[in-house]
Amino acid sequence: MRIHPNETIGDIVAADYRAAAIFERFGLDFCCGGKRTLNEVCQQPTVDIGALLRALDELPGGEGVPEDPAAAWPLDTLVEHILSRHHAYVKSAIPTLAAHTARIAAVHGGRSPELPGLVRQFAAVADGLTLHMAKEEQILFPYIRSLVDAGRAGRRIGSSPFGTVHNPIRMMEAEHEEAGDEMRLIRELTRDYALPDFACATYRACFDELQEFERDLHRHVHLENNILFPAAIRLEERLS
Numbered sequence: 001m002r003i004h005p006n007e008t009i010g011d012i013v014a015a016d017y018r019a020a021a022i023f024e025r026f027g028l029d030f031c032c033g034g035k036r037t038l039n040e041v042c043q044q045p046t047v048d049i050g051a052l053l054r055a056l057d058e059l060p061g062g063e064g065v066p067e068d069p070a071a072a073w074p075l076d077t078l079v080e081h082i083l084s085r086h087h088a089y090v091k092s093a094i095p096t097l098a099a100h101t102a103r104i105a106a107v108h109g110g111r112s113p114e115l116p117g118l119v120r121q122f123a124a125v126a127d128g129l130t131l132h133m134a135k136e137e138q139i140l141f142p143y144i145r146s147l148v149d150a151g152r153a154g155r156r157i158g159s160s161p162f163g164t165v166h167n168p169i170r171m172m173e174a175e176h177e178e179a180g181d182e183m184r185l186i187r188e189l190t191r192d193y194a195l196p197d198f199a200c201a202t203y204r205a206c207f208d209e210l211q212e213f214e215r216d217l218h219r220h221v222h223l224e225n226n227i228l229f230p231a232a233i234r235l236e237e238r239l240s
Helices: 009-015 018-025 049-057 075-108 115-153 166-189 201-239
Strands: none
Touching: 009 018, 009 201, 018 049, 018 201, 075 115, 075 201, 115 166, 115 201, 166 201
């Protein structure tokens, strides 16, 4: 895989989605922190630079390199996918995880003193994402749909209440970064979701659910930060 040290890791994943699994294997956030360059990422003392570069280099190149399929979708199709797959998942997962974190803290908090902090930390993630998704659903996504409609009809667009799509996108990206930071704190609290010997079935299920929640967040934010948002900016500029 041909890469340049000044490419952002988000752009690398957008160009070849196989890189996402490599960044995750090395504990690197390719979505919420996807605006960091490969060179910046490699400055982190916890990153085995040689092994990371070898793993990226070993990805086969040439014809047929798998760009993320979502990059070819119409923007309204991508919006609907994000809503039906990722927003729906987050909304359904939050009550279950809130209940499970509270339960294991109540039962095992004496032996795992980090669990009450986990309850509070997940509540912060849940509250932030709930408000964030509402902003997307009520403001940003309807505007992106209007851009798509204007493009198909060959119409230019007028002014929007927020001036330009750059403004809500900038806010959404900042909130994505906050969500990524909050999930990293959960990973630190749980020592990378390490289970104690006395973990019950609920404890194990809760940690599995947290990891799935984190994986879904990475995919969700990647689709927005690295594909949807840049394409919406380009479309608005073309129609202005």
